[in-house]
Amino acid sequence: MSAPLLTATGVHKNYGNTPALRGVDFSISAGEIVAVTGPSGCGKSTLLHCLAGILPTDAGEVRYRDQDIGLWSEAARSRLRRADFGVLFQFGQLVPELTAAENVALPLLLAGSGRREAREAALGWLDKFGVADLADKRPAAMSGGQQQRCAVARALVTEPQVVFADEPTGALDQLNGEQVLGAMVQVVREQGTAVVLVTHEAAIAAYADREIVLRDGAIDPSGLGVAP
Amino acid sequence: MSTAHVLLGLLARGPRHGYDLKREHDERLPQAKPLAYGQVYSTLGRLERDGFVEQSGQDQESGPERTSYTLTELGRDRLDAWLDEVEPPAPHVTSALFNKVVVALLAADADRARLYLTAQRSAHMTRMRELTVSKTTPGTTVGDVIAADYAIGHLDADLRWLQTTLARVADLQKEVSS
Numbered sequence A: 001m002s003a004p005l006l007t008a009t010g011v012h013k014n015y016g017n018t019p020a021l022r023g024v025d026f027s028i029s030a031g032e033i034v035a036v037t038g039p040s041g042c043g044k045s046t047l048l049h050c051l052a053g054i055l056p057t058d059a060g061e062v063r064y065r066d067q068d069i070g071l072w073s074e075a076a077r078s079r080l081r082r083a084d085f086g087v088l089f090q091f092g093q094l095v096p097e098l099t100a101a102e103n104v105a106l107p108l109l110l111a112g113s114g115r116r117e118a119r120e121a122a123l124g125w126l127d128k129f130g131v132a133d134l135a136d137k138r139p140a141a142m143s144g145g146q147q148q149r150c151a152v153a154r155a156l157v158t159e160p161q162v163v164f165a166d167e168p169t170g171a172l173d174q175l176n177g178e179q180v181l182g183a184m185v186q187v188v189r190e191q192g193t194a195v196v197l198v199t200h201e202a203a204i205a206a207y208a209d210r211e212i213v214l215r216d217g218a219i220d221p222s223g224l225g226v227a228p
Numbered sequence B: 001m002s003t004a005h006v007l008l009g010l011l012a013r014g015p016r017h018g019y020d021l022k023r024e025h026d027e028r029l030p031q032a033k034p035l036a037y038g039q040v041y042s043t044l045g046r047l048e049r050d051g052f053v054e055q056s057g058q059d060q061e062s063g064p065e066r067t068s069y070t071l072t073e074l075g076r077d078r079l080d081a082w083l084d085e086v087e088p089p090a091p092h093v094t095s096a097l098f099n100k101v102v103v104a105l106l107a108a109d110a111d112r113a114r115l116y117l118t119a120q121r122s123a124h125m126t127r128m129r130e131l132t133v134s135k136t137t138p139g140t141t142v143g144d145v146i147a148a149d150y151a152i153g154h155l156d157a158d159l160r161w162l163q164t165t166l167a168r169v170a171d172l173q174k175e176v177s178s
Ligand SMILES: Nc1ncnc2c1ncn2[C@@H]1O[C@H](COP(=O)(O)OP(=O)(O)OP(=O)(O)O)[C@@H](O)[C@H]1O
Pocket: A015, A016, A018, A019, A020, A038, A039, A040, A041, A042, A043, A044, A045, A046, A047, A090, A200
C-alpha cells in the first residue's frame, strides 16, 4: 500500500466538558474507501470534521500529504478544503437561495472556473446522480433524497482527492441509498478519490475497503462498538 | 421450496427434456445447488405419477434423456397454488449463531461468548463486503444482483443481532447460570 494521504494521530476533541474524541488514530491512502462506524454519539461526525480541518483538534495532529494542517491558517485550510476535499455533511447541505445547478457549480466557481463551464459540469454531475431534471429548482422544492443526490454531486464536482461523507444515504430509502452510493463508489473508483464514509449501517459500511469502529470517542478494536 | 415446483415453472414455458430442465434450473437459479440428473428424472417420475406432467414425445434414440415432458392442466394448477402460497414468516432461530452464544455461556463465560461474537461479526462483514463488490461490479446481471441482495439482507439481520446480543451477554449469562 502507498504512503497514506491523510493521517490522524492521537486526536482529542472536547465540547466544553464533554470529551467527544479520546485519542483516535486514523489513516487513509489515495483511492481508499474507509468506513467509520459505531453507535450514535460515539464521535463519528466529530472525527470527520477534525479530519477535514473543519474543527480544530484539542490534542493530536492531522496530516495531509505529510503536512500538519493544524499549523495552517484558517484561510489555508479553507483553500485546501476547496481544492482537495469534498464534504458531505450529515445535516443542512445545500445553499437554500441557489438552484440545484448553482449549488453544484459553486465549488467550481470558488475554485476559479468560468460560469458557463461550471454550469455545464454541474449539469453533467446532476445527470450522473439522476436529478438533471431538477437543475433549476431550489432545495426547498426538492425531496430530502433529491437534495442528498445534489449534495453528493456537489461534493464530487471538483474531483477532490478526499471526500468526507457523513451518512450520505441517511435521508434515502434502501434502493435509493444504494443507487446513490453505487454511483458515488463507481465515480470515486474511476477517479482514485479516497472516501471517509461515516455510517451506522453495516450494509453501507460494506461498500468500503475497510472499517474502523468508534466507541465513546475511541477506536474499538473488537469492532463491535458496544461496551462489554 | 422444492425442486418439483421449479421444474413445473420451467415446463410452463413449453415442453422440455430432462437435460434442458437441469441446464435451465442451474442457469436461472445460480445460487441453488446444481441439480443432479438422477434428481431431475426421479422428480419428473413423481410429477408424472401424480399427473402434473406427461410425456410428450421421444426423439429418435430412446432412453430417459430423450423423453420430453409437458405440463398438464393439473400441473399448472399446482404451480399457481404454489405461487399464491405465502411462505411462513417464522424466524429461523435454529441458527448455529444463537446456539454458540448459549453454549459459550454454559461451557465457559461471557468473555468466551464475546470472543465468538466478535469473530463472527468480522467474518460476516468480510462476506458482506465481497457480496457488495460483486454486485456493484459493472456488467453484473440483475439476477446476480438480487441474489446478492438476498444474502446481504440476511447477513445484515445477523449483524444487527450480533450487535444487540453483545450488549446483552452479561444479562444472558445471569439467566443461563441461574
Ligand atoms: N456542538 C456540540 N456541542 C456539544 N456537544 C456535542 C456537539 N456536537 C457533538 N457533541 C457531543 O459529542 C459526542 C459525539 O457527537 P458526534 O456528533 O460526533 O456523534 P456521531 O457518532 O456522529 O453520532 P450520530 O450517529 O448520532 O450522528 C456526542 O456525545 C454529542 O452529544
